[in-house]
Amino acid sequence: MDIVRRRPITKIKPKFVSMPMEGKIRRLGRRSAKPYSEGVNNCAPATPIDGTGKIEILNPPDNGNSNFTVSYHGGAVIPSVSLELIFWGNAWTQTGTTPTASQIMGAVSSVVSGPYMTGLTQYGIGPGTLRGAIIALSDPPNPFSRDDWHNLIWDLIDQGTFPEPDDDGGRNLYMIIPPPGVNINQPGVCGAHGYPGDYDFPADYDVAWAGYVLNDGSLDTITTSLSHELVEACTDPEDDGWTLDGLGPPSDEIGDICQKTVARVNGVMVQGYWSQRDRACLIPLGINFQAMPSPAVFGRGGPDITGGKKSIYVVSTTNRLAQLWDTNFWNLDFRAEQTPAGAGLQFRTTPAVFDRDPFQLSQATGGKKSIYAIATNGALLQLWDTNIWNGDFPASAPNGDYAPGWNANFRGSPAVFGRGGPDVTGGKKSIYAITSDSRLAQIWDTNRWNGDFPAEAAGGNYAPGWNPSFGSDPAVFSRGGPPETGGKKSVYAITVDGRLAQLWDTDRWNGDFPAEAPGGSYAPGWRPFFQGSPAVFGRVGPDATGGKKSIYAINTDGRLAQLWDTDRWNGDFPAEEANNGQFQNLRFQGAPAVFSRGGPPETGGKKSIYVITTDGRLVQLWDTDRWNLDFPAEEANNGQFASLRFQGSPAVVNRGGPDATGGKKSIYVVATDGRLVQLWDSDVWNLDFPASHF
Numbered sequence: 001m002d003i004v005r006r007r008p009i010t011k012i013k014p015k016f017v018s019m020p021m022e023g024k025i026r027r028l029g030r031r032s033a034k035p036y037s038e039g040v041n042n043c044a045p046a047t048p049i050d051g052t053g054k055i056e057i058l059n060p061p062d063n064g065n066s067n068f069t070v071s072y073h074g075g076a077v078i079p080s081v082s083l084e085l086i087f088w089g090n091a092w093t094q095t096g097t098t099p100t101a102s103q104i105m106g107a108v109s110s111v112v113s114g115p116y117m118t119g120l121t122q123y124g125i126g127p128g129t130l131r132g133a134i135i136a137l138s139d140p141p142n143p144f145s146r147d148d149w150h151n152l153i154w155d156l157i158d159q160g161t162f163p164e165p166d167d168d169g170g171r172n173l174y175m176i177i178p179p180p181g182v183n184i185n186q187p188g189v190c191g192a193h194g195y196p197g198d199y200d201f202p203a204d205y206d207v208a209w210a211g212y213v214l215n216d217g218s219l220d221t222i223t224t225s226l227s228h229e230l231v232e233a234c235t236d237p238e239d240d241g242w243t244l245d246g247l248g249p250p251s252d253e254i255g256d257i258c259q260k261t262v263a264r265v266n267g268v269m270v271q272g273y274w275s276q277r278d279r280a281c282l283i284p285l286g287i288n289f290q291a292m293p294s295p296a297v298f299g300r301g302g303p304d305i306t307g308g309k310k311s312i313y314v315v316s317t318t319n320r321l322a323q324l325w326d327t328n329f330w331n332l333d334f335r336a337e338q339t340p341a342g343a344g345l346q347f348r349t350t351p352a353v354f355d356r357d358p359f360q361l362s363q364a365t366g367g368k369k370s371i372y373a374i375a376t377n378g379a380l381l382q383l384w385d386t387n388i389w390n391g392d393f394p395a396s397a398p399n400g401d402y403a404p405g406w407n408a409n410f411r412g413s414p415a416v417f418g419r420g421g422p423d424v425t426g427g428k429k430s431i432y433a434i435t436s437d438s439r440l441a442q443i444w445d446t447n448r449w450n451g452d453f454p455a456e457a458a459g460g461n462y463a464p465g466w467n468p469s470f471g472s473d474p475a476v477f478s479r480g481g482p483p484e485t486g487g488k489k490s491v492y493a494i495t496v497d498g499r500l501a502q503l504w505d506t507d508r509w510n511g512d513f514p515a516e517a518p519g520g521s522y523a524p525g526w527r528p529f530f531q532g533s534p535a536v537f538g539r540v541g542p543d544a545t546g547g548k549k550s551i552y553a554i555n556t557d558g559r560l561a562q563l564w565d566t567d568r569w570n571g572d573f574p575a576e577e578a579n580n581g582q583f584q585n586l587r588f589q590g591a592p593a594v595f596s597r598g599g600p601p602e603t604g605g606k607k608s609i610y611v612i613t614t615d616g617r618l619v620q621l622w623d624t625d626r627w628n629l630d631f632p633a634e635e636a637n638n639g640q641f642a643s644l645r646f647q648g649s650p651a652v653v654n655r656g657g658p659d660a661t662g663g664k665k666s667i668y669v670v671a672t673d674g675r676l677v678q679l680w681d682s683d684v685w686n687l688d689f690p691a692s693h694f
């Protein structure tokens, strides 16, 4: 199974807190506006389920009957919990106490912010954070009562250790853990959560979200109970949120019917919870992705307003090539591993994909596509689907025709374009990739596979100072033409010395540097040195002479450069012009993604650009009569994920719709925590994690 990063648990330490006011505050009583109840979990042990090789565990409820419905009652939920642990008693300061407070903090941090919580998105809840922990230096009675632990919470708030619940930063969830062997005065109960209240005289009645779990000296027991109380507290903190129909307190919350579903997530034992979407008890086990470089996506068509169908290719943190695709839910597999050619290969770079089914004859089952991926051993793997998945190595085919000095060992990510032809058998395509010795290789199929080096072709016409040695991934666009002869194309790549090179074929190969062209018109401050990889789109026009295109690349100083051709080359910095210069100090990383929204090519066409800033923010740039810039991930879901940050490069797929206002699109990008993020626009921006739930 894919293992998410483990936190270094020994580095986390709780704070010691003395209790000067303990028992000295006379409270008016534990009354609430409605009958008070709290969810409890009992102490029945369960056998853990082995999740090896799985991405989630789905299990029937404890009574075997999946005919449950969970309903929302309009009250409080905790969308992204801020969890504080309270270790109750002087025993936690002693070295012999096991598990230690630090071990518990490490495990709980992994539970609250990891994949375990991702199945709660259907209830409007996502992962949270461990805010911190304290050791309360007062010993609990044994057994302690509900009033005892309620008083502990309010003593800590009233003495100023924690903020008032209605003050800034006060909406936390407090979970109390007593020392081993200390019990509650309710036999058979192992944990509870509730909302103890307090009057601040004369009239302010506040409730705190809180609970406890008992400690039998086993970390597994503590995290199992705590995970149960955690998901229930988030979905139903005040007994008026999400509860199961037909049941009553204290056993009507989403964990209560799933106490026999227990498994390890990233090594930490947790309990399942009811997933209405699955009609089962769920434990998401998580799969995380590499952000460098980006995911690849293609649209399989279908009704765009509801999102269309798409297939996404992305590499996991364990170097597996994952395919994600949507039917009426998300699916994930690792098809490369199931082909004889791909078995045992690992990957670290973005695959390239082209759609062999442009008429979407079989979109329900995924459409037909060919995928190109460079393995960690340098091999270029081709994968394609017929009625099964197939794999081979086009750069080293048995009957291939390759140029002298051919090197079939590659690095980085390839680019591909389809040259047309009958799609069921694969169509014709040309592939561009950088060899291990920095040469740009072209691989194309006729009746066999062919390979050569277009940047150093015999008879080629190259600009003065030409350097056929490349550091970036190539970008390519097809200018059309007969597929048998390869079609016409323009290829863009950044040389090892940072120059943007353009290659295009007429009756021979040509090469120049569009960012430093004689007669070019460039904005003040222009520097023709680039990092990362370029993005390009064709703006249409007569292909024989090259067509019109716009190119996007990041300068070595982090500025986003735009290059486009009219009767000459032009260059400027669109993000610095946007919104009247409000964002001119933004700097960028990775590679931009661009899609064309159409419009007259003479004026550049309309396009939307997606790119990550050096501090991890996802930027959208689009042109109307001027440039506009915003941060779609920060707007999505009413700002719920505004603090999410990203790495690498986004991928975008156009879902169609009216281009003047931007069309509809879906964007895929990996967050700094390794989660694959999907953003899409309806009348607002929406964000979710397609690989976190299936």
Ligand SMILES: [Zn+2]
Pocket: 039, 040, 041, 228, 232, 250, 251, 253, 255, 256
């Ligand atoms: Zn419960």
